[in-house]
Amino acid sequence: MDWTQTLFWFFFAMTIGSAVFVVTVRNLVHAAFWLMITLFCVAALYVFLKADFLAATQVVVYVGGILVLVLFGVMMTSGKLDLNLKLERGQMISSGIISIALLAILFLIVRRTNWQTAETQFDSEGTTSSIGEAIMGEFLLPFEVVSIVLLIALIGAVLITRKEVKKEDAA
Amino acid sequence: MVQQLSSQFLHLTSLLSVETVTPSEGSAPGGNWAQAFASQFLGFLPGWIGLVLVMSVVAAVFVAVVPLVPLVLVLMERKVSAWIQDRVGPMRVGPWGLLQTLADGVKLIFKEDLIPPQADKFLFRFAPYLIFTCSFAVFAAIPFSQRILVSDLNIGIFYIISISSVVAIGVIIAGWSSNSKWSLFGAMRSAAQMVSYEIPIGLSILTVIMMAQTMSMEGIVAAQNGAFAEGEPIITLLGVEVKGTILDWMIFRSPFTFLAFFVYFLSSIAEVNRTPFDLPEAESELVAGFHTEYSGMRFAVFFIAEYANVFAVCAIAATLFLGGWQGIIDEDQFIPGLLIIFGKTFLLVFVMMWIRWTLPRLRVDQLMNLCWKYLIPISFFNILGTGIWGLFFREDSALSIGLSFLIISLFVVSILGIVFNSFGKLKPADQTALAGNIGAANLQKLKTTWNERHGQQK
Structure with missing residues (x-):
């Protein structure tokens, strides 16, 4: 077997295995730890797809940003960190139905998509410049709309969390 | 004599390292040298x-x-x-x-490996590895000379940002798994600080990427090589070809990159949690921050990773803004690039240490104010300015370098003027104290207020 293939199957197994741990582990921080492994392995899979920029973005956004925020959220809201996660029986049934439905939808999408196989040769130029050209050219309007939506969300979050400063407090 | 020595040194380094493709040939070596060597x-x-x-x-x-x-x-x-x-x-x-x-290292190796009984043992053991790995993975993309570079990634600087952002997770895991209040508070502060200060760092780096029009570290270094002289030697001095000038360095290429350098440097001090931004390990409040419960070699691993981070951010600053491994003169003939980048990096590290042992610690609100209300708006202004600058001076590099030099000197002179003006308005006692040490000035103020309150004469 080729070494790239060996590595690919290694990361594939790691992704699935750690994802299973994310949902089965009882401790919330342990789940976050396994989620970190999963996100890293997904980044590695992007590398196998020759999407170097996307891989680095995956790490910087999901591991360096969102996972840190998730951990923060856990630490700030629950009060105690050793929160044990347990499912009630009713939740078991409803969550099972939702999961199976999601799985079916994903399976259908995967089967029906017309996958295009990329050329095997590595393009030394990388994908960065073509992504940049696409965002700044063809998809400029959607890009700007998304950034404005994010800005609105940001301002809204600040507005909600901010304590109103009363005059007697300020004095 | 010097040339002979340096050529011998270069031979040594080339034996140790690898043949990479020079940037002028325009292709990224990727991992090809390893493949070639193996075959x-x-x-x-x-x-x-x-x-x-x-x-x-x-x-x-x-x-x-x-x-x-x-x-x-x-x-x-x-x-x-x-x-x-x-x-x-x-x-x-x-x-x-x-x-x-x-x-000290030998002593730490022989120390007993203590794990607190209530700690989460798996994560407690794992956290040092994570931080160590991420700190050292950064070095893979930093070019230390024309030949010493592990991999010239196409997304070089972005890879560095992404890998170093993972350190925050390691810090949180270390702090949480220790099961100690000090560790947890230190970890929370540290992670909040790192996540906040990553934004001005990323934005400042973006101005350099805009100027260099590439994210590859080799490409950024190459972009600082004689844009003024178009790679041709300007003059030949004592048999040494002077290729570019200091004005080719990214920091002097436009007034905005000049500002961006200082924003980057300040934010990177905060990123590596050093004074005046060392709240995560404030000794008087938190014992030692997130690694309070660690001892022996595990503590040493954190310590080494911390200093590796310090070196890495300074090496990145030297590469992005100060011309990287290239000196003013043609490095192949005179001083090897390794010495040049180490010189630049150690200079920046020295400034960091100087700041650490001179300035007092900031408060949490001051820390966040500095980041969100000053550094981030300045960085956005820099990006806008760099875009406009690039739009106007795309062709005429000589004019742009001259103009940027003029603006930067005016800027520096006006800043110095403001500083000296406000210095002149101080009391004579404060002036002498400030000239020696800012801490001494505070001490002086404390003494005067104490004396005033308690009615004591000296």
């Missing part, structure tokens, strides 16, 4: 085993050599702090105490 010397093995062997050897050399830098830095920190505080620092082990860190 040349280990051809009898199946292809990928040889490649894995070569990669492992490179990694082993890397892991063995790079921790020497923190060893030097720890000693340097102790000597610089001693010098600033009128002490002599470590003097017992070796001449002038040069072997002190080595002795």
Whole structure:
């Protein structure tokens, strides 16, 4: 077997295995730890797809940003960190139905998509410049709309969390 | 004589390292050198085993050599702090105490490995590895000379940002798994600080990427090589071809990159949690921050990673803004690039230490205000300005360099004017104190208020 293939199957197994741990582990921080492994392995899979920029973005956004925020959220809201996660029986049934439905939808999408196989040769130029050209050219309007939506969300979050400063407090 | 020595040194470094494609040939070497090396010397093995062997050897050399830098830095920190505080620092082990860190390292290895009984043992053991790995993975993309570069990634600087952002997770895991209040508070502060200050760092780096029009570290270094002189030697001085000038460095290329350098440097001090931004390990409040419960070698791993981070952010600053491994003169003929980038980096590290041992610590709100209300708006202004600058001066590089030099000098002169003006308005006692030390000025103020309140004469 080729070494790239060996590595690919290694990361594939790691992704699935750690994802299973994310949902089965009882401790919330342990789940976050396994989620970190999963996100890293997904980044590695992007590398196998020759999407170097996307891989680095995956790490910087999901591991360096969102996972840190998730951990923060856990630490700030629950009060105690050793929160044990347990499912009630009713939740078991409803969550099972939702999961199976999601799985079916994903399976259908995967089967029906017309996958295009990329050329095997590595393009030394990388994908960065073509992504940049696409965002700044063809998809400029959607890009700007998304950034404005994010800005609105940001301002809204600040507005909600901010304590109103009363005059007697300020004095 | 010097040239002979330097050529011998270059020969040594080229033996140690690898033949990379020079940037002028315009192709990224990727991992090709390893493949070439493997096929040349280990051809009898199946292809990928040889490649894995070569990669492992490179990694082993890397892991063995790079921790020497923190060893030097720890000693340097102790000597610089001693010098600033009128002490002599470590003097017992070796001449002038040069072997002190080595002795400390041996001591730490032999210490008992303590894990608190209530700690989460798996994550407690895992966290140092995570931080260590991420700190050292950064070095893979930093070019230390034309030949010493592990991999010239197409997304070089972005890879560095992404890998170093993972350190925050390691810090949180270390703090949480210790099951101690001090560790948890330290970890929370540290992670909040790192996540906040990553934004001005990323935005400042973006201005450089906009100027260089590439994210590859080799490409950014190449972009600082004689845009003014178009790669041709300007003059020949004592047999040495002067290729570019300091004005080719990214920091002087436009007024906005000049500002971006200072934003980057300030934010990187906060990113590596050093004074005046060392709230995560504020000794008077939190014992030692997130690594309070760690002892022995695990503590040493955190310590080494911290200094590796310090070195890495300074090396990145030197590469992005100060011309990287290239000097003012053609480096192949005179001083090897390794010495040049180490000189620049150690200068920046020294400034960091100088700041650490001079300034007092900020409060949490001051820290966040500085980041969100000053550094981030300035960075956005820089990006806008760099875009406009690039739009106007795309063709005429000589004019743009001249103009930027003019604006930067005006800027520096006006800042100095403001500083001296406000200095002149102070009381004479404060002036003398400030000239010596800012801490002394505060002490003076404290003394005067104490005396006023308690009605005591000196």
